[in-house]
Amino acid sequence: MNEPLEPWMEELLNGASGNSMTEKQSRIFEAAIEIFAEKGYSATSTSEIASRAGVAEGTIFRHYKTKKDLLLSIVAPAMLRLIAPFVLREFKDVLKTEYESFDQFIAAMIENRLDFLDKNKSLMKILLQELPFHPDLREQFRKIIFSQVKERVEKVVDRFKEKGQIIDLPTSTVIRLAVSSIAGYIMIRTFYGMEEGAVWDDERERQATIDYIMRGLAPEK
Amino acid sequence: MNEPLEPWMEELLNGASGNSMTEKQSRIFEAAIEIFAEKGYSATSTSEIASRAGVAEGTIFRHYKTKKDLLLSIVAPAMLRLIAPFVLREFKDVLKTEYESFDQFIAAMIENRLDFLDKNKSLMKILLQELPFHPDLREQFRKIIFSQVKERVEKVVDRFKEKGQIIDLPTSTVIRLAVSSIAGYIMIRTFYGMEEGAVWDDERERQATIDYIMRGLAPEK
DNA sequence: TTGTGAAGTGAGTAATCACTCATTTAGGCG
């Protein structure tokens, strides 16, 4: 029921990004990512993309029918790569592995997705910025999340619930609480540098977050 | 040290929104909020604002020097109103009141800001969307948060820490954990309707969130 | 070498952009 791994997904995953692109095309691709992240999609002109990529403006439209087509070719694969661990066989081990304890599972998830986010900040910024304005994209995202990701995470949570390791709340509530705590940690970590003098002990904060989640979700004694 | 309540704040708070505006100006103001929220600032043209407001395009520039000036006149007061409870005398009671228990305090905060957010969704969407692209706005926001809000919330948390009601973690960590849990609850609640068949028992979810925070921040026995 | 198709070019296009300004309209005061 959740094994389809449709071909268009695979296509998107290795996809556009680097495979069968000419050098100029990938220069366009990279330049677009940079500028979209800097000033937003609407505020970015194709002429600026062309000049930063060092190509003629016409070249952009050889490879991408429209400006929006360029955006989609950037954002759609990024979306899939973000949730890849949940939909791909090769990565599914993260979920398949029988973690003995819930905190090990959470630590693994944080580790895994944090690497990805750190390496793809621009991509994620564009995705986050443009999702509200493109219903088609949003719908695609929603569908994948609900049909692929949600089910699998629910399975893991249910397993830990049965084992008596976490509290007996609705599974969706448990996920919401844990995810929001993790997301909060990631966001603060990402946008750090805002507060000048402050120190951020990453290891300590991460452990505090995991401990917080564990206490919050501990079964009532 | 934190009592200044500078005059420009007061000015912004009653501010632009409805006081000394002609009818056409406030029609422009409202139309701009609508369209900015729908398609984003950059993708919105002044001609569209004019036509939705039912005025000539020139009228916009009678009241606002530039398009960006119009944006700022919307976003700056919204920013202040968002954090008003923390900077205004009249509202400071929320913080001044001696809540006996930490969960009462959190419940009050949620109640208070949720009302506001529900009534100002468009405003908040614009603020969230444009903050990353306007360093001046972001800096203003950052300054107020750190100089006004943070100090006051820290005081409250410290008080509960001294009373032994919450765990002995760095105050900023405690705030981060609680805020991210609350923000998660608010966001899911706000963007609901995404999942069709699902039911959202608001009272239950809110209480679950508060309980989760309380368990997560409970002092080690 | 020559032929062929794809890649790349940049001048050109109509549409739209934010913004200006000379002019008209409207509202209150004497």
Place this chain on the structure above:
DNA sequence: CGCCTAAATGAGTGATTACTCACTTCACAA
């Protein structure tokens, strides 16, 4: 009424927009 000032107008501005197209360059197989 007439007078004044602020509000409102909309045609007009040059700049910029996404996109097109006739053309040139390039890589490579025949």
